[in-house]
Amino acid sequence: MPKALALMAHPDDIEITCAGTLILLKRAGWEVHLATMTAGDLGSMKHSRAAIAKIRRKEAAASAKLLGSGYTCLGFDDLTIAYGEEPKRVVTGLLRSVQPDLMILHSLDCYMADHTESARIAREAAFASTIPNWKASFNGKPTRPCGKMPAILYADPIDQIDHLGRPVPARYVVDITPVIDLKERMLASHDSQRSWLREQHGEDEYLHWMRRVGARRAADFGKESVKYAEGFLPHLGHGFPHEDLLTPALGMDRVKTQV
Numbered sequence: 032m033p034k035a036l037a038l039m040a041h042p043d044d045i046e047i048t049c050a051g052t053l054i055l056l057k058r059a060g061w062e063v064h065l066a067t068m069t070a071g072d073l074g075s076m077k078h079s080r081a082a083i084a085k086i087r088r089k090e091a092a093a094s095a096k097l098l099g100s101g102y103t104c105l106g107f108d109d110l111t112i113a114y115g116e117e118p119k120r121v122v123t124g125l126l127r128s129v130q131p132d133l134m135i136l137h138s139l140d141c142y143m144a145d146h147t148e149s150a151r152i153a154r155e156a157a158f159a160s161t162i163p164n165w166k167a168s169f170n171g172k173p174t175r176p177c178g179k180m181p182a183i184l185y186a187d188p189i190d191q192i193d194h195l196g197r198p199v200p201a202r203y204v205v206d207i208t209p210v211i212d213l214k215e216r217m218l219a220s221h222d223s224q225r226s227w228l229r230e231q232h233g234e235d236e237y238l239h240w241m242r243r244v245g246a247r248r249a250a251d252f253g254k255e256s257v258k259y260a261e262g263f264l265p266h267l268g269h270g271f272p273h274e275d276l277l278t279p280a281l282g283m284d285r286v287k288t289q290v
Contacts, residue, residue, distance in 0.1 A: 032060060032061065032062050033060075033061050033062070033132045033133070033276075033280070034061065034062045034063070034064070034129060034130060034131045034132050034133070035053065035056050035061050035062070035063050035064070035131060035132070035133045035134070035135065036063075036064045036065075036066065036125075036126070036129045036131035036133070036134045036135070036181070037049055037053055037063070037064070037065050037066070037134075037135040037136075038066045038067070038068070038122070038125070038134060038135075038136060038149065038153050039066075039067055039068070039136065039137050039146070039149060040067060040068050040069060040112060040137065040145040040146050040148075040149040041067055041068070041069055041071045041074070041087075041109065041145065042067050042069075042070065042071045042074075042087040042088070042090060042091035042094075042104075042221060043071070043090075043091075043094075043218065043221040043224055044067065044137065044146070045065050045067070045094075045135075046094055046214065046217045046218040046220075046221065046241075047189070047218065047241055047244075048137070048186035048187055048189075048261065049135050049186045049261055049263075050094075050098070050213075050214045050217050050218070051205065051207025051210050051211065051214045051245070051259065051260075051261050052135070052205045052207065052261050052263075052277070052281075053065075053098060053100070053135075054098060054207070054210040054213055054214060055205065055207065055210060055280075055281050055285065056133075056280060056281070057098055057099060057100065058210075059280045059281060061280065062100075063098060063099075063100040064100055064101045064102075064103070064129050064131070065091070065094075065095045065098070065100055065101070065102045065103070066102065066103040066104070066105065066125060067091060067102075067103075067104050067105065068105050068107045068112050068118075068145070068149050068152075069104070069105075069106075069107050069108060069109050069112070069145070070084035070085075070087050070088050070091075070104050070106070071083065071084065071087040071109060071224075072084040072087075072108055072109050073108075073109035073110060074087060074109070074223065074224060074227075075223060075227070076227065078223075083223065086223050087221070087223060088104055090220050090221045090222060090223060091104065091220075091221070093220040094217040094218070094220035094221065097213065097216055097217050097220065098213075098217060103125060105121055105122070105125065107121075109145065110144075110145060112144070112145045112148045112149055112152070113144075113148055114148055114151050114152050114155070118152045119152055119155055119156050119159060120156075120165075120166070120167045120168075121167070122152050122153050122156035123156040123159050123160050123165065123167035123174070124167040124168050124169035124174050125156075125169060126153075126156055126157060126160040126177060126181070127160055127167060127169065127174035127175060127176065127177055128169040128170075128174060130177055130178070131181045132181055132182065132276065133181055133182050133183075133184065133276050134153060134157060134181040134182070134183050134184070135183075135184050135185075135186055135263070136149070136150040136153050136154065136183060136184070136185055136186070137149055137150040137185065137186065137188070138150070138185045138186060138187060138188035138199060138264070139151070139185060140188045140192075140193035140194065140199050141188040141189055142188065142189055142190075142192075142194060146188075146189075150185065153183075154183060154266060154268075157180050157181055157183065157271075158180060158270065158271075160176060160177040160180065161176050161177050161178070161179065161180055162176060163176050179272070180270065180271055180272065181272070182265070182266075182271065182272040182273075182274065182276055183265070183266035183271060184203070184263040184264070184265055184266070184277075185263060185264045185265075185266065186261065186262070186263055187199065187201060187244075187248065187261060187262040187263070190244065191244065191247060191248065191262070199264075200262075200264075200289065201248065201251060201262025201263055201264060201289060202262075202263060202264050202265055202288065202289055203262065203263045203264075203265070203275065203277050203278075203286055203287070203288055203289075204248060204249075204251045204252050204260050204261075204262050204263075204286070204287045204289060205260055205261050205262075205263070205277060205281065205285060205286050206249070206252055206254075206257045206259075206260055206284070206285045206286075206287075207245065207259050207260055207261055208249070208256070208257055208258045208259050208260075211242070211245065211258070211259045214241070214245075215238055215241065215242070218237065218238060218241055219237075219238060224237060225237045225238070242259065245258075245259035245260060245261065246258060246259055248260040248261060248262045251287070251289065252287050253287075263277070275288065
């Protein structure tokens with residue numbers, strides 16, 4: 032059974048950017064695991080860091096349960112994620128535990144450092160994961176090297192724009208129209224964030240925004256039947272797998288490759 036690991040910075044980042052594709056992979060017979068670098072410990076205006084972290088861990092686990100997947104929080108703090116030896120070893124341990132064929136990460140063009148640093152750490156940990164002399168552990172136990180590096184996909188950045196507001200194109204566009212309702216339920220599991228924005232806007236802007244972004248990417252597909260989509264760019268650096276894993280798994284009717 033092929034395996035996919037989505038590793039991002041905070042609870043709800045996965046649901047916003049790539050949950051639809053993960054649902055489709057799960058239905059295609061893949062094993063799927065979700066992980067975040069932090070528990071979202073700064074994501075509240077009224078709860079303490081410890082309290083909101085506990086709440087958001089539970090929300091992330093509930094979302095993963097809807098997908099039928101596992102969830103891991105690596106325990107770093109919000110706004111402190113930075114490339115270095117410790118994070119690299121921690122993520123290496125996770126990779127060696129999961130042994131993914133595919134890893135989905137934040138865009139390197141995303142708007143905040145927690146996102147881009149998480150992607151950088153994960154990419155470098157993937158490279159290190161196959162090296163026997165690079166030691167790492169998971170849940171306190173030593174891990175064995177991976178047999179191969181995973182293929183890496185970078186999900187669309189938030190709002191599909193870079194730091195300067197320029198649109199970021201996608202190489203692969205995945206039609207998630209049939210699973211948009213489950214994606215929305217997964218995102219709605221993050222009620223601490225949903226309620227916060229609902230109080231601010233007086234409506235479910237959290238969920239409406241997710242659908243608007245998906246509809247914008249769907250325009251790239253060029254088919255009237257495709258109402259919602261997610262976009263990805265492959266990592267094509269030296270030594271990493273370059274093959275397209277999405278199209279064989281999901282079919283050409285679900286995945287459009289753009290030049």
